[in-house]
Amino acid sequence: MTTRPAVLITGASTGIGAVYAERFAQRGHDLVLVARDAARLDTLAAQLRSEHSVAVDVVPADLTRLSDLTTVETRLRDDTRIGILVNNAGAAQSGSFIEQSTDSVANLVALNTTALVRLASAIAPRLAKAGEGAIINIGSVVGLAPEFGMSVYGATKAFVLFLSQGLSLELTPLGVYVQAVLPAATRTEIWDRAGIDINTLSEIMEVSDLVDAALVGFDRREPVTIPPLHEGQRWDDLQTARQGLLGQIRQSAVAQRYLP
16 A cells, blocks of 8 residues: 655644645645644644544744744655645735835745745755655735735745746656645635735635645646636636747847837
8 A cells, every 4th residue: 555645734723724634634644734823733633633543743833933944844854754745824914015014024025935935945855856745835816916916925926836837847857746726815814814804805715615626736736726717728828928928038139129
């Protein structure tokens, strides 16, 4: 019988991370759950052990703190049982850029980008050497276009998409699958923490629906999974247009419209 890899999930105490934990436990994977709220993690871990007979380790950590981040990185490097990383921890922030404090913006970037790329960097070499494994990065449709607003949050999620696509190009030939998951508005606590009333949103997806759809994409080995996008061809068209644009770039010559 093939041993299923353990799954390390960040932001696992609630919302998307907690549902990923439930779904992977249902599939028979042991888990390593990472989040700030130790009490919630312990409650979830006890439930999953009881209901699914899987091993669940709890790692309380604030990924904006270097010491905590380093602890999780070390676990990813050294624990050869872990074959799947779900980079889910993240935060949002309301208000315009000039209304947000420099420290709050820096913390948002630290969690949404720096922690995510460091954790991916910690596990990727080991997975590549083994020739198997997966990294799931939770992005957002907000990262597709600045017109959505939330400039810094959107910029961090654009980073997640770009990083995931780049890693996919590098790691797929080595046997490692990288998936970017792009939710739209989803019913999680991120809204309350960002100071946004969820009831003001006209449409919102349930977390279980989002994760179940993302796992369909995972099983299909999609590089980018966008559960709320109903015409998948639109994404393919966007990627084709991007490649076409890149094909028009001539590095040695300035475009005619910029010549004096």
